[in-house]
Amino acid sequence: xxxxxxxAKCVASGQCVQAAPHVFDQDDDGIxxxxxxxxxxxxxxxxxxxxxxxxxxxxxAE
Amino acid sequence: xxxxRDPKRPFDPSPDLYGMxxxxxxxxxxxxxxxxxxxxxxxENQRSLLTDPRMSSNQMLPGFPVAVEGIKQSQGxxxxxxxxxxxxxxxxxxxxxxxxxxxVKKITDLRPLIQKHVxxxxxKMLAGPKPADFVSAFALALPTLVISDILGIPYExxxxxxxxxxxxxxxxxxxxxxxxxxxxxxxYVSGLLEIKLEHPQDDMLSRLAQFWDSGEITRDEAVGAxxxxxxxxxxxxxxxxxxxxxxxxQNPEQLDxxxxxxxxxxxxxxxxxxxxxxxVPHFGRRRVALEDIxxxxxxxxxxxxxxxxxxxxxxxxxIYEGDPDKLxxxxxARHHLAFGYGIHQCLGQPLARAELQIVLAxxxxxxxxxxxxxxxxxxxxxxxxxxxxxxxLPVTW
Numbered sequence: 001x002x003x004x005x006x007x008a009k010c011v012a013s014g015q016c017v018q019a020a021p022h023v024f025d026q027d028d029d030g031i032x033x034x035x036x037x038x039x040x041x042x043x044x045x046x047x048x049x050x051x052x053x054x055x056x057x058x059x060x061a062e
Numbered sequence: 063x064x065x066x067r068d069p070k071r072p073f074d075p076s077p078d079l080y081g082m083x084x085x086x087x088x089x090x091x092x093x094x095x096x097x098x099x100x101x102x103x104x105x106e107n108q109r110s111l112l113t114d115p116r117m118s119s120n121q122m123l124p125g126f127p128v129a130v131e132g133i134k135q136s137q138g139x140x141x142x143x144x145x146x147x148x149x150x151x152x153x154x155x156x157x158x159x160x161x162x163x164x165x166v167k168k169i170t171d172l173r174p175l176i177q178k179h180v181x182x183x184x185x186k187m188l189a190g191p192k193p194a195d196f197v198s199a200f201a202l203a204l205p206t207l208v209i210s211d212i213l214g215i216p217y218e219x220x221x222x223x224x225x226x227x228x229x230x231x232x233x234x235x236x237x238x239x240x241x242x243x244x245x246x247x248x249x250y251v252s253g254l255l256e257i258k259l260e261h262p263q264d265d266m267l268s269r270l271a272q273f274w275d276s277g278e279i280t281r282d283e284a285v286g287a288x289x290x291x292x293x294x295x296x297x298x299x300x301x302x303x304x305x306x307x308x309x310x311x312q313n314p315e316q317l318d319x320x321x322x323x324x325x326x327x328x329x330x331x332x333x334x335x336x337x338x339x340x341x342v343p344h345f346g347r348r349r350v351a352l353e354d355i356x357x358x359x360x361x362x363x364x365x366x367x368x369x370x371x372x373x374x375x376x377x378x379x380x381i382y383e384g385d386p387d388k389l390x391x392x393x394x395a396r397h398h399l400a401f402g403y404g405i406h407q408c409l410g411q412p413l414a415r416a417e418l419q420i421v422l423a424x425x426x427x428x429x430x431x432x433x434x435x436x437x438x439x440x441x442x443x444x445x446x447x448x449x450x451x452x453x454x455l456p457v458t459w
Contacts, residue, residue: 011154011405012161014412019396021166030161051397054407056113 001041004059005032015052020045024058032057063091063101063129063346063369065445072443072452073309073340074387079103079374088360091369099127099367100360101346105375105399107358108347111368112404117349119147119406126350127367130233130448132240144286146294146406153405159273160287160409163212163266169412172208176420179207184428188459193435195454200425201303202296202453205417209295212413213288214258214265222250227293231448233345244289251288255281266291291410298342299414301451303421305340306333308441308452309389310426311434316391321430323423332391333418338382338398339389341373344450347402372399431459 003023012030016023023039023046024032039046041060050058064078082089083103091101102108111117120126121134128134145157162168187199206220215223229235229243255271262268267288274284310317320329346369355362362368376398377386384390401408408414426432434441435456443452 011157011407012165013407013409014161014164014166015407017166018412018415026165026167028162029158030165031158048396054113054403055405 001060001062003034003039003041003046004061005034006057006059007031009055010057011055013054015054016049016058019049019052024049063371065344067443067445069439072438072441073305073389075341075344075371075373075377076445079371083374083378087358088362097125097127097365097367099125099348099369100362101369101371103371103374104358105378105381108370108372108375108399109403110357111349111355111362111370112347112402112406114355114404115150116351116353116355117368118149118352119349120149121147121348123350125365125367127348127369129345129348130237130240132233132235132237133230133244144283144290145409146290150405156279156283156287157405157409159278160266160270160291163269164410164412166412169416172211172413173416173420175211176204176208176417177424179204180420180424181428183207184425188429193456193458196307196457197300197304197451197453197455201307201455202300204303204421205296205299208299208413208417209292212266212295213291214263214267215254215292219250223247223292226250227297230293231297232446233448234446247289247292248285251292252281252285255284255288294408295410295413297449297451298408299417301342301449302337302340302414302418304452304455305342305450306336306418306422307425307432307457308434308438308455309336309340310422311432312438313389316389317426319391320422321426323427326419326423328391329419329422330415331393331395332422333415334395334398335389335391335393336418337400338376338393338395340450341376341398341400342450343400343402344371344373344445345448346371347406372402375399429459433458 010031016032025035027033064076066076068077087104089101090098092098121128145153183200183203187194226243226247258268258271270284270287273279274281320332348369350367351362351364353364401411435458441452
C-alpha cells in the first residue's frame with residue numbers, strides 16, 4: 001500500500017503534520033510533502049491524517 | 063439557529079438542536095435573511111457539504127443565510143475579498159500565501175514565546191487583587207499578545223482593536239454599529255499596511271504589504287486578510303481558554319490527570335476533546351447552493367442556504383466512542399468539526415492548539431488552587447455572541 005497525495009487540493013491546514021509528524025511535512029508554502037523514507041501506509045497515524053485532512057488530499061492505494 | 067441553552071447545562075448545545083436532530087437530518091429555519099435555510103445537524107452531511115465545491119461561502123449572493131446583518135452591510139466586512147467568504151479558484155491562491163505564517167513548523171518555533179507570555183500573565187494576575195477577571199487578565203490577553211506578535215501590531219493598539227472586535231462579534235448590536243466597527247478596523251489595517259510597506263519587519267502584515275506591492279494580491283485583499291485575522295486570531299482562542307478552564311474546574315478528577323503539565327500527549331488529546339465538547343463557534347457554518355445538490359435523500363436547491371451546526375454534529379453518537387455528551391479527556395476526538403472542514407477550515411488551528419496546550423500545561427500547575435469566585439449558575443455565559451464564551455469570569459486562588 002502506498003500513500004498518494006493530490007497536491008492541487010492542499011490548503012496547507014497542517015492537519016496531517018499534526019496527526020502523523022513522522023510521515024508528513026509542509027513545504028515553504030505550507031503544502032503537504034512526504035518525509036523521506038519508508039512509511040507504513042496502514043498505520044493508525046496515517047489513517048488519522050486521511051480522516052482529518054479537510055480537503056481529502058491524502059489517500060492510500062495499491 | 064437555536065442558541066438558547068439549558069441554564070443547567072451550559073456546555074451542551076441548545077435543547078432545540080437535540081430536538082431537530084431527533085426530527086430528521088434537515089430542518090427549515092428562518093435565519094437573519096429573507097429566505098429560509100436548511101439547518102443540518104448530522105456530522106457526515108456537514109463534512110460532505112463543507113467539501114462540496116457547489117456550496118458557496120459568498121454571503122453577498124442571494125439566498126445566503128446571513129448570520130450578522132451588519133457584517134453584510136459593510137460589503138461583507140471585506141469578506142468577499144478574503145478567504146473567509148471567497149470561493150475557489152481565488153480562495154486557494156490567497157490561503158496558501160497566508161498559510162505560510164501558520165505552518166506547523168512556524169508555530170512550533172513560537173512555543174517558547176507563547177510560554178513566556180503565559181508565565182508573565184500568570185505572574186501579573188497573581189500579583190494583583192483577587193478575585194480577578196480571568197478573561198481580561200489572562201484568557202483574552204494571551205491570544206491578543208500572540209496574534210499581535212504574528213501580525214506585527216503594536217501592543218499599544220490592542221485596546222483599539224479589542225473595542226472594535228467586541229462590536230464585530232456581537233450580533234445583538236444594531237447593524238450600523240457593527241458595519242461602523244468593520245469600517246474602522248478596515249481603516250486601521252489599511253494604515254498599518256502603508257507603514258509596513260515603508261518599514262517592513264519580520265511579521266505577517268509586512269508580508270501582506272509585500273504581496274500587495276508585488277501584485278500577488280490586491281490592496282483590498284491585503285486589508286481584508288488583516289481584518290479577518292485580527293478577530294479570528296483572538297476571540298476564538300480567548301473563549302476556548304475561558305470555557306476550558308470552567309469545564310476542567312467542574313471536572314476535578316479529570317483535571318488532576320493533567321494538572322502537573324507533564325503528560326504532553328494527554329494534554330494534546332485533552333485539547334481536542336475540549337474543542338469538540340465546548341465548540342465555541344456555535345453560530346453555524348453557512349453556505350448557499352450554487353446548483354441543486356442531492357444529499358442523504360434530500361435535495362438542496364440552487365439558491366438555498368444551509369446552516370451547519372457543528373456543535374450538535376460533534377455530539378453525535380457513533381462518531382465518537384462512549385457518550386459524546388460527557389467530557390472524556392482520553393477520548394479520540396481529533397476528527398471534530400470545531401475548526402470546520404473543507405477549504406475554509408481554520409487557518410490558525412496549529413496556533414490555537416499550541417496556545418491551548420501551553421495554557422493547560424501551565425495554568426493549573428502554576429495556580430493549583432485556581433477556582434471560580436462565583437457559583438457556576440452565576441457565570442455570565444454569552445450564548446448570544448458569535449463565538450460562545452463567558453465574560454467576565456471572576457476567579458480566585
